[in-house]
Amino acid sequence: MTNLLIIGAGGVAQVVAHKCAQHLDAFGEVHIASRRTGKCDAIIASVRDKAGPDAAARLRAHAVDATDSSAVARLIETTGARIVINVASAFVNMHVLEACLMTGAAYIDTAIHEDPAKVCETPPWYGNHEWKRAERCAQAGVTAILGAGFDPGVVNAYARLAADEHLDEVRSIDIVDINAGKHDRWFATNFDPEINFREFTGTVYSWQGGAWQSNRMFEVARDWDLPVVGRQKAYLTGHDEVHSLSRRFPDADVRFWMGFGDHYINVFTVLKNLGLLSEKPVRTAEGQEVVPLKVVKAVLPDPASLAPAYEGKTCIGTLVRGTRNGEEREVFVYNVADHREAYEEVGAQGISYTAGVPPVAAALLVASGEWDIRRMAHVEDLPPRPFLARLDRMGLPSRIVEDGRDSAVRAR
Incomplete structure (x- = not known):
């Protein structure tokens, strides 16, 4: 079983946590991290209400500054997480990806990185941040699946x-x-x-x-x-x-x-x-x-x-x-x-649901090896049939x- 770390504790993270709790045979321990543990604890309580105390007992809450790559890397190592699902603010994407490069953990996100000081950068947007790290992902053998929500995804x-x-x-x-x-x-x-x-x-x-x-x-x-x-x-x-x-x-x-x-x-x-x-x-x-x-x-x-x-x-x-x-x-x-x-x-709500289920499907495919590609990719670069089949069974x-x-x- 593969330990997994969720970065973020908003509405999409709640969906991710619930769906992970439905697949604990694949994920083992599931860790949730945000700036403060209060929202993480609330998500775990929600899982307890829906899935029961045994499922909730496999979830853990942590506090982390996701803009601090070293702190995220330490958390990855402490939790033994081999897959990181990043559903925090788009401002932290590159910091979390950097932590995955430091530790070798697989990285999955649902939206493009944004520089808080800039709005609507020159296209192609991925070329400004994510694609600059593609060679490092390949050299380090780090799986990085970008935009694995619904749209993108x-x-x-x-x-x-x-x-x-x-x-x-x-x-x-x-x-x-x-x-x-x-x-x-x-x-x-x-x-x-x-x-x-x-x-x-x-x-x-x-x-x-x-x-x-x-x-x-x-x-x-x-x-x-x-x-x-x-x-x-x-x-x-x-x-x-x-x-x-x-x-x-x-x-x-x-x-x-x-x-x-x-x-x-x-x-x-x-x-x-x-x-x-x-x-x-x-x-x-x-x-x-x-x-x-x-x-x-x-x-x-x-x-x-x-x-x-x-x-x-x-x-x-x-x-x-x-x-x-x-x-x-x-x-x-x-x-x-x-x-x-x-x-x-x-x-x-449904918007969070459609955004939160797909990264868990992607994580299941990484855990099984089907999508553990050891490089950076977008969803359209990967075989669609296994992904869509997972989503069908998971409610989408x-x-x-x-x-x-x-x-x-x-x-x-």
Whole structure:
């Protein structure tokens, strides 16, 4: 059995911990670390409520500063963890990866690294941080699987599946993310407000015509008719997976679309126009220096607190167009998740559930050796079938629409 360390203690970490607790035959001890142990202890209590005291007894809470690579490395060595799932703030990714390079532990994350001093760096985003460490991972024999959440992550596997099994040539990849759920708060973000707003305040980059294209946020919209959630408007948005998929499929257009309601757009626009989404410090009349974006984060609800009242479903998928035997073809591979079902199973809302289950599936594949590749890779660089099969058994089944037929993605 393989000991595992979870970095982070938010809503996604809660899902990761619950799913690890359901697979203790593979993981042995599961350790959870955050700046303070309080949230880690709360996650363990949640596991105790859902899975029982025996499962919770195999989980341990730790305090660590994840920006201190040496401290994280010491924790990895102390716990004997051979796999690290990083679901903390995207600001700590490179620090945690460095700790894995120091110790030889496998590294898995769910989002691209961000420099807190910069917003929307020059593409390709992975080239600014992660890819610079690829050679060191290979030299050290360290497995590093980047972006193993849902998007990025599962949607990348969907693109690879379509390319491998359904198309001879890929001409476009459109990732569509729709949350058709509702909660009881006047306004909230579904994940860390600071990361959420930073994601949407910069340039919208897409890969089209063999080059990077730029747009403003909410400039380009498209209506999508999707399974279960129906007709939804989504906006062209900059996102992590565009930057890796465009490297693997350079001749295809790669775009990311996310659904936003009018209320979100109105609040976002007001906050941005007032300067409250700025990451640059300002000084108050009393002489106190504050970062407006961090103040907004402090007053908004914790995304994890939305779970008890969340209702409705998500639909996230990848539409891949191209040719097969010289004929135009398209396939849409997708998943539908239910907020209420996620809460009943693991005490989290559906957005956290879709982000938290995939890295555990990836960790299981690393533990089994199937994905223990001893180098750095994105999900689309790895065989998709084992990953999707794991997800199907873990609560995130995939479906495919092709030639007008909607069916389950069957194991082969």
